[in-house]
Amino acid sequence: MRSSLTALAAALACATAFAAPALAADPIKIGVTGPYTGGSSSMGVSMRDGVRLAAEEINKNGGVLGRQLQLVERDDEGKNEVGAQVAQELVNKEKVVATLGFINTGVALAAQRFYQEAEIPVINNVATGTIITNQFNPPDYDNNYVFRTSAYDVLQAGMMADEAIAQGYKKIAILADSTNYGQLGREDLEKYLKAKGVKPVAVEKFNIKDVDMTAQLLKSQAAGADVILAYGIGPELAQIANGMAKLGWKVPMITSWPASMQSFIDIAGTNGNGVIMPQTFIEDKTLPKRKSFLDGYYATFKVNKIPTPVAGAQGYDSVYLLAAAIKQAGSTSGPKVRAALEDLNSKVEGVVTTYDKPFTPKDHNAISRNMVVFGKVQDGKIVYAKDEDAKNAGVVRVKEKASN
Amino acid sequence: MAQPASAPALARQTAPPVPQAGLGRFVGLLGAVCLVVFLAAFPHVVTSQYYIHLLVVIAIYAILILGLDIVVGYTGQVSLGHAGLFGIGAYAAAVLFLKFKLGLWVGLVAGIGVTAAFGLLLAIPALRVSGPYLAMVTLAFGTIIQIFINEMTDLTNGPLGITLPPARVLDFSLIGMQAPWGAAGRKLEFYYLVCACLLATIVVVNRVVRSPFGRAFEALRDSPIACDCMGVSVYRYKVYAFVISAALAGLAGALFAWSERYVAPNSYGFELTVLFLLAVTMGGRKSRAGPLIGAAIIVMMPNILADISLVRIMAGIIAALAVVVVGLAFLRRKDNRMSLLIPGALCLAFFPATLAMESVTDFRLTVFGLMILFVVYYLPDGIVGFLREKLPFLRPSHTGATQELAASGDALIRQGGRSGADPLLKVERAVMQFGGLKALNEVDLAVRPGTIHGLIGPNGSGKSTMMNVLTGIYKPTAGGVSLATGTDAARRLDGRTPSEIALSGVARTFQNVQLFREMTALENVLVGLHHSFQGTLFDAILGTPRRRREEREARARAMAILDFVGLGSLAQVEARNLPYGKQRLLEIGRALALDPVLLLLDEPAAGLTAPDIAELTAIIRKIRDAGITVILIEHHMDVVMGLCDRVSVLDFGHKIAEGGAREVQSDPKVIEAYLGSPVADAAE
């Protein structure tokens, strides 16, 4: 994968070098920030590769405004202070036009303000913390420069809770990891359930890399839970599924989206079967765009499976959305691109959906609830959990105008 | 043979040249001026907010690392908990804002105070252990702090973290005025605040390490036992060092919270601690410039590694340097040329490796690890240490004051000797048991004041054990030790700590020389004089007149003591560089600095040449003549016979004889113990 990319980069460099007198336009610099090393790097790398793929496609087709897109990738290591430092470098030194990325909600919260202050749009394409897009809401701020193409927590939490209630479960146990991500999700879940008049029978916590989930599960079991809502990322969610099998306790499990990570599928094995979670994207080739995306991804990065498909797809789409906005703004100035994003005239065909006015000045989340489906783990694959979704897989779910 | 006072004076004229210390001081001052000018001018030359913020972060890290250097560099302890302390400082400031809307200034004070308190909390159990144990305790502490910050949601907002508004350094609206430097200047207020904190930290650290506190820190690193026996409680001074270090970590943390304006629990983990430690060693321990360099490196490193072209250039430079260094080593046929080959080859190989790589991000941590290894192997004294070795004028002046020190007359004996028939020291039925072995078995000992009391016996007879019981290093299993000081009733010594015993007037030397190796002869004696300093830590930090007076007096006295033992000309030589005989004498001088009533000499003549022994006996006699009681353990029988007024003989933990020197010499039991008998041989 390395060599082919290097070759590509070299070819591109040569091409631009020779064509330079003719084109003469500077490339458009776009920051890409995420954890490419460390614990959450599988999401970061999938996102980055999705972004690379899209940028490559756009550049092949002549770029934007006659200029090439140049990605400035920086590893934020999933650490707040590094994320903040990366943000400042991208803003002040690299002078990027916009930035895509953020896997970890904490990093987004620590780093976004630099973009906001510099009036540079930033599109969160994986991080889900609800507060992310509300950090700089009017009237405290004139304009909000933070956008998102992932399904935020309140939305996911609502879906998870509703699904549990709809299936007739009364006694809900919540398990969440002790990170920012898990705890924000747990808060959203509890709030939503409270609004529905349901009080969870157990609310438990687990740590990243925990070896044993016995205590958490026994507490839930002792409280008489008949369903588990789990907020965490792949490996630990898998440990929960395995722990339940060990204790011989079988209740349905509804999780946040990362149960679609390959690590969950691998580690949980058959214990993971039947676990459902909200998904914006399921690795199927029902639409031409999806087929070309998946084929392109597999071929370019020499894999037969995206480590974290949702992150890859959302990353890919975020580039097209940004490109469309720059094109519409006819400029790379931050405020103009932001304005264009908030009022996109053209439809943008992405992998997750076809975006039709995805953002408005008041709503900076591209994903609405109707666009998210439940995926289900089945024999090592993520499939549609519901038959009607599977039947409509080929139908593009477009954002509801009324939502939010 | 008895060396008159003129001999040291003579020696002083022909003394080896003392390092040009004045220049070291000058370089330090020049560096300080450069730093101030650089910090003041930087934001006006480089206006990019990015670089200004980068410098702020470097300065904040430098504050912490300067503090860490006190623990790592001066006291030689490895702390893996400083990221935790840093986090406490940050949270102290952030929580005060979250809960009480208290701003930057209160936050800074709280950061220092709260973190120092936590440092104390950690230090009290942790510093009873050392080495790997300490490393692990501090590591556990850091982890606990992280868990608590994460869990105490009511106080800390849990994993969500705390967001802070832009810091308000000076609020002119309170007095109804506009900031005189306008809006652009306001943006720099925080920058200048951080710079001021950094400079203040440098001054404070400088003063502390040059005070008796700093000397105690270095002493306890070089020889904890000797340190305790000089009346400087190792434990207490370790705690001091740790708390000072924690306070600076807290200051850095509070500044960091207001600089990043967002704190969250996961920022203060193990990796940050490793970074800090790397910065300390890489920059160079025991210096002010080192932490600054180290901080700059660790902050800039991720940025440099993110840019592949920059990495390639760097790798190219490193490769070129490696070629030059190795080439030079071979041309000059240096001894270490073979050992340089491997690192040289590695440095060379690194360059093509970076060319092959499309991005270095994935191998960032490997590069980081290699850097640590490189520092540990080839740069153990850091960049500053390396430069000091190559460029002698950069070496620090040894705690200043190298001007000719006049030896003041009353070198010895402030407590005054005593005479009379009542014993000064009484040991009653002392038993010291190690497992099944009784190293001392109901030994009685009475030492009359103003005498030299010999303690002899074959190897393993319990002489050194007795010494250790007397000085509190061992607590006797049974029996009592008491010392008749002054006119009061005798004071019990058993059960007291070594430093308490030392302060009550019992000084000692060691069988294996236990000098503070990296300190000069003068500083060694100054550690012995530690008890004469009344000044507090605040005196040291503020540089009060009292502190300066005490230092002046102590130095004059230390010189007098050095002259007394004939080392006046070697005052500025590091103890490890002294000849062996001189080291023995220096130990005696250091012990005398304690103003002892009783001096214990543990085989002072071991390994000395004949002229050295002559000098030694003369000095011991002078000490006795000054009224100090001496207990002498010695194998050289002529020394013992020539000096001792009374001799006790130990064998297998029993006292087998006691009396005048001649008397004991002819005692058949003593002869048997020394020459052996069939029975004794069988027992061996």
Add this chain to the structure above:
Amino acid sequence: MQIFLQLVASGVAVGMIYAAIAFGYQLTFATSKTLNFGQGEALMLGALFGLTLVPFTGYWLMLPLVLVFGFALGAVVERLGVRPAVKIKSEYGWIMATIALGIIFKNVAENIWGRDDLKFPSPLPEEAITFGGVRVLPMELMIVAGALLMMLAVELFNRRSIWGKAVVATSNDIDAAGLMGINTQKVITLSYSISAMTAAFAGVLVAPVTLTGATMGSVLALKAFAVAIIGGLESGLGVIVGGLILGVAETLTGFYISTGYKDVPGLILLLAVLAVRPVGLFGKAVIKKV
């Protein structure tokens, strides 16, 4: 009561994992008064190396290969990280060098095996077995048995073989052992090799129930530190007891107090032990010689 027993059973399994790693610390500390801060990474490399072999060799045949791998790895760590630092008597040196080697190993593993946690195929059935209402995985039983067996084997080696006796002699008094003609340098290398070997073995032992990936070692190693200190770095028995205490304390706290504070009692216990008895519950007090 049944819940309590279930918690204890799970705690014992977890505790034995910690003990198996802590055992490695104890081995090197005995001979050289140093330990490998990258022990967790030795465990991780053992597990990942084993994972690569399993498709070709199966689980049981893989074990001896992993042992050899661990043995070699330990020698490398000692040679690169510990020996130079010990030579110049730098405590800081070996601590930082072993940490650095750990970081490098982790990063290299990330680049070889990827960054995702992987599934380690279990050699035993994954159905839990029930003992009077308490359910345990066969693999958990194997961890307990395997760890005990491993410690027993090392103990036997120390008592019976000539090299083992050299190890014991060196632990008791390195200087005297050197004077008796024992090559203490080699003994220290050997102790590192055995230590890394036990870690690698522990890695393939625990991998089927924990997560297998480049970061699997870090958290486990930290817990094992606590265990080694609680039990005492000088005693094999102490390590087992310390591991059991910590493991059971974790599950019980998780259930009866709060899952958020699960890790705290162990760490507090660690501080308490150090405050009261710095050499650990089973450690021997050391006599200072002057």
